Amino acid sequence: MSETIAEIYAARVEAGALHPDPAQEAVLPMLEDIRHHLEATHLKRKGILGGLFHKPPEVPQGLYLWGGVGRGKSMLMDLFMAHLDIAEKRRVHFHAFMQEVHEGMHLARKSGAQDALAPVAAALTSSVRLLALDEMQITDITDAMIVGRLFEKLFEAGVVVITTSNRPPEGLYKDGLNRQLFLPFIEMIRERLVVHELVSPTDYRQNRLAGGQTYFTPLGPEARAGIEAIWTGFTDQGSPRGVTLTVKGRQVVLPAVCSGVARASFYDLCAKPLGPADYLAIASAVRMLILENIPTLGRGNFNEARRFVILIDALYEAHVRLVASAAAEPEYLYLEGEGSFEFERTASRLREMQSADWGG
Numbered sequence: 001m002s003e004t005i006a007e008i009y010a011a012r013v014e015a016g017a018l019h020p021d022p023a024q025e026a027v028l029p030m031l032e033d034i035r036h037h038l039e040a041t042h043l044k045r046k047g048i049l050g051g052l053f054h055k056p057p058e059v060p061q062g063l064y065l066w067g068g069v070g071r072g073k074s075m076l077m078d079l080f081m082a083h084l085d086i087a088e089k090r091r092v093h094f095h096a097f098m099q100e101v102h103e104g105m106h107l108a109r110k111s112g113a114q115d116a117l118a119p120v121a122a123a124l125t126s127s128v129r130l131l132a133l134d135e136m137q138i139t140d141i142t143d144a145m146i147v148g149r150l151f152e153k154l155f156e157a158g159v160v161v162i163t164t165s166n167r168p169p170e171g172l173y174k175d176g177l178n179r180q181l182f183l184p185f186i187e188m189i190r191e192r193l194v195v196h197e198l199v200s201p202t203d204y205r206q207n208r209l210a211g212g213q214t215y216f217t218p219l220g221p222e223a224r225a226g227i228e229a230i231w232t233g234f235t236d237q238g239s240p241r242g243v244t245l246t247v248k249g250r251q252v253v254l255p256a257v258c259s260g261v262a263r264a265s266f267y268d269l270c271a272k273p274l275g276p277a278d279y280l281a282i283a284s285a286v287r288m289l290i291l292e293n294i295p296t297l298g299r300g301n302f303n304e305a306r307r308f309v310i311l312i313d314a315l316y317e318a319h320v321r322l323v324a325s326a327a328a329e330p331e332y333l334y335l336e337g338e339g340s341f342e343f344e345r346t347a348s349r350l351r352e353m354q355s356a357d358w359g360g
């Protein structure tokens with residue numbers, strides 16, 4: 001038999017790659033249980049263990065792992081995914097996932113589908129038995145209004161969902177418009193997923209700070225000089241040019257790109273009406289982004305703040321390096337306003353992205 005997830009975790013601790021963390025260790029048997037079910041029904045389906053009678057395959061409960069930033073939720077999810085021996089599995093960031101869903105629904109509507117969600121759900125359920133969604137957060141009414149029906153279809157088809165979040169299910173879409181329509185989704189999550197809080201005292205992201213300076217604050221001549229010095233390191237290798245990315249027929253302009261490094265201002269990327277697809281396109285087009293003049297944001301700029309969160313998520317997921325100049329330390333950029341709670345995660349990521357070994 002292959003190693004258990006607990007054994008793999010222990011081996012990583014032994015090797016010094018992980019600190020032993022009892023809160024994380026408590027999650028391992030839950031993951032193992034899901035893995036065991038999925039791999040066993042896999043064998044049954046193949047007929048190796050199965051008999052002649054077709055019982056509907058047993059579907060284990062999924063897992064909703066929530067807790068503070070940097071506690072290791074995503075790390076545990078990745079550990080699980082890497083050792084889950086079935087082909088029909090998929091891990092995707094929640095933003096990117098919802099983006100795909102909207103895209104699919106858009107196409108379905110164009111081709112005249114009655115229920116635009118049906119073909120999207122059908123495509124999903126025919127290709128995955130385990131769906132891992134990192135960082136579930138729902139701040140958008142269009143997402144809030146479809147996740148209920150979408151997940152209902154996934155669960156009906158026996159798809160097992162594991163997800164991470166910074167909030168408990170009851171905290172999702174908090175204070176959102178028409179929230180009562182969203183409540184059945186929370187109930188469904190509670191029913192189909194084991195809800196578990198990862199209460200580790202350690203924020204591992206904080207612990208990994210170091211390296212050459214990549215975050216310059218406050219704004220001013222010193223920050224400018226720091227940014228300039230880094231940029232010169234790249235422009236020495238070739239001259240910068242503007243790059244236009246075409247996303248869904250729209251044009252997204254990166255004003256200056258050189259050797260795979262883009263330089264843009266906060267205003268260029270977050271003050272214009274760009275959306276998740278645009279940020280994913282940017283993140284896949286460059287290996288480093290130099291983002292200048294991030295201001296402090298407040299209630300009046302929640303749109304900018306929201307775009308900034310999505311941009312940072314996209315960069316983070318794609319392992320794009322970030323160099324930035326900002327008016328304040330990450331934790332003080334957006335203290336008040338819609339989504340300022342979610343911003344804590346962004347601040348944590350901005351910290352992690354400063355570490356010398358971060359990125360690819």
Ligand SMILES: Nc1ncnc2c1ncn2[C@@H]1O[C@H](COP(=O)(O)OP(=O)(O)O)[C@@H](O)[C@H]1O
Pocket residue numbers: 017018019020021024068069070071072073074075076164204205
């Ligand atoms: N037990 C641990 N020992 C050492 N590093 C860890 C441990 N758990 C997590 N990390 C690291 O800390 C960082 C934050 O973990 P992550 O899983 O991204 O947190 P979360 O998803 O809860 O915000 C990652 O780089 C991860 O590899």
Ligand SMILES: [Mg+2]
Pocket residue numbers: 073074075134135164
């Ligand atoms: Mg995470």
